[in-house]
Amino acid sequence: MSARRHLPVIGSDGGAGADDASGAPLPGETPAAARSRRQFLRSAMGGVAAATLAGCGSFDLDDLFRKHFTELPPEEVKKLLARLEREYTAKFGKEVKVANTAAKPGVQFGYGLDLSRCIGCRRCVYACVRENNQSRDPQIQWIRVLEMEKEKGIDTAESNQYYDAAEVPRPGHFYMPVACHQCRNPPCVKTCPVRATWQEPDGIVVVDYNRCVGCRCCMAACPYGARHFNWGEPHLPPADLNPNTHYLGNRPRPKGVVEKCTWCIQRTRVGRYPACVEICPVGARKFGNLLDPESEIRYIMEHKRVFIFKEELNTQPKFYYFYAT
C-alpha cells in the first residue's frame, strides 16, 4: 500500500478546475482579478511546490489556494469529490464513494451513554475502526474505554485503558467509554490556526483533511483526548476499506493530519445509527435528534438524570452519560 496519490500536472485534468478555483477577492479586487491572481500564484508557486514536494504523498496542486470547504461553490465540491473518488478507487482497487451529505435543518444530534450497562467489551471500538476506516497500522482508535474503580468513582488519574477485554466486567470496576463529545463550545475549533476544523449546523465537529496543517493545537486543546494524529502513513488493507465515505468523515486520510469521531456522519446524516450504537451488545449507547421531542435521547434526558464529563470546563458537550438503573 505504498502507492502514492498521483500528482496532476498543471494544465492536465488537475488544472481544469482552476478556472473556477477562485478565492475570496482581496478588498477592492474584482472577482475576475482575484481569479487570475490565484491562477497566477498557483501556476507560479505550483511548479516550484510540485518539484520540491513530490516526496510528500498527499500533496495535490488542486488544494493550493482553494477556498474553505464551507464556502466552495457546489460545482467545485463535485469536482473535488470526483477527484478523490478517482484517487481512492485507484489506490484501493475498489469503487469508493465520497459523499457530501449536508446537515438537515432542525437537527441537533445528541448522544447518551448508560454507564450502568456498559461492560467494557470494546466492541464499539472495533466497530468504529471498521466503519470509519481508521489506520490499522499504526493503530488509531477513536473510542477509548476507561476502566475505573468503583471505589474511586470517575477519576481519570486512576483509570486504565489497557485492561484485558476478555475478562470484563471485572469485579469492583466500571467502564466509561470516551470519544468526541461534539462540544457546543469546542476548544479545539478555536485553536485551529487555519480553520481546518469546525462545527457543522447539526453540531458535529469535523476536520478537513485537505486543509489540516498538522500543528496539533486542537489535540492540546481537547479535554477528552478525542483527537488522533496520523503520525505515520496510515495503513488500511483494501479488503477492510469501507467504501461508503463522507468527505468530512471516514474517507481515507493521509499521514500528518488529525482525525476524530464524527458520530458516523456518513450514516447519521442519512438516518442511520452510528456503528457503535448498533453494535453495543447491552444497548448502552443511545443516539438521536435533540430537537425532536419524540426522540429516545430526549426521553432519556427527561426521565433519567444525565451528566456531562468535565462540566467545569464549559465545553458543553452533547454527549450525556447517565445511569439507567
Place this chain on the structure above:
Amino acid sequence: MAVLKFLLGCFKLITTGSKAYKAWVVFLLGLIGVGIHGYAHQFSHGLISTAMRDQVSWGFYIGNFTFLVGVAAAAVMLVIPAYVYHWEPIKEVVILGELLAISAITMCLCFVMADMGHPERLWEFIPYLGSINFPRSLLAWDSMVLNAYLVLNLLVVGHLLFKAFMGQHYNKKIVYPLVLLSIPAAVSIHTVTAFLYNGLIARPFWNAAILAPRFIASAFCSGPAILLILFQVLRKTTPFRIKNEAIWKVAELMAYAMFFNLFLEAAEVFKEYYSDTEHLLYMRYLYTGVHGHNTLVPYAWTALVCNILAFLIFLHPKTRRNFLTLNLGCLLIYSGVYIEKGMGLVIPGMTPDTLGEIYEYSPTITELKVAAGVFALGFLVFTLLVKIAVPIVMGQFGINNVRTSRDEALARSTAPASH
C-alpha cells in the same frame, strides 16, 4: 548600485576570514547536513519518527521553539537598559541584540516547521490566500507577531548597516521609532507564545495566569546570558568595545529577573501543593514522578539548582564582577532556563494526558538530529551576520572597500600609466 555594492561587500565579508572562522562555518554546515538528513527521514516517514504520540503530542521541537522565543524577545529588551544607563556604545549593543533576535526567530520558525504534519500547506497561514483563523487562534497570532518581529529587526539592522557601509549617518527618524516599536513587539511575541499554552483549558499545568509573567521573567535571564558571553568574545576578537560596568549592570538586572522568576515558581508550587487538588498531578510528575514514571525528575531538579545558584552568583557583587564566576552563572542560567522553558514546560503539560494516561516522552535520534541542524542554522546565521556587522559598524569596511569590475576598469583607464 549602492545596494549591489552593499550585497557584494557582505558577500566578501562572509567569504573571507581566519582559519578558525572557516572551520567553524564548515562545522556548522556539517551539523546542518545532519539536520537535513534527519528531517528528510521525518518528511518521508511522517512524525512517527519522533517520540511524540497522541498522549504527548508536542515535544522537543515545540519546547525549543518556546525557549528560543524567549531569547529573541530578551535580546531586544536589553535595548532598554542600554538607553537608560547610557552605555557606550549603544548602537553596537542594539545591533548585536537585534542580530541575536533575528537568529533566534529563524530557529523558532524552523522548529515550528519541523513540528508540522503538513509543512507544504504553510500557505494556509497567509491572510487572504489561506484561511487563517485570526483572531481566534493563538497560533495564528503567534505566526503573525513572529514574522512581523523578524521583519522589524531586519529593517532596523539592514538600515543601520547599509548607512554605516555608505559612510553616512543613519536616519534617526526611521531608526528610533522602529527600535522603540521593537520593544513592545519583543514583549508581545513572548506573551503571545505564553498565551498559546495558557489558553488551553484541557491542560491545567499551563492554564494558569502566572504563565506569561513567568515567560517574561525567565526570558530576561536567558537572553542576556547569551549576550554577556558574546560581548566578551567580541571584545577579545574584534575592535568592539564594551565597558565592564555595562556587563556587570546586565548581570545585576539578571539577578533581579531570576529572583522574580524563582518567586513566581515558588508561588505556583505553593498553590499546587497546599491546595492539593487533582491539578497537582502534573507538578508531581515534574518534581517527584507519578506511579514510578520519573523521566523528567532529574531535569527538573537540575534546572532548579542551576537557577538558584545563578541567582546567588549574580546577586553578590563579588561573584558578579569576577568573569570566571560570571560566565559560570551565565552557563547555569542558560541550562536552567533551557530545561524549565523547554521540556520542563511542554512535557508535564501533557503528562498525564487528558484521560489520565502516562506516556513517557523522550526525544528520538531523529528529533535530536533535526534540532541540532536547526541550532546550527541559527548559529550560522548569527555568525555570518556578526561577521558582516562588526567591521561595518566599526567603520573598517565600507563602500570604498568594494570594487566592482566596472570600477576597476574605470580605475585602470583613469589611472596614470605606471612604468
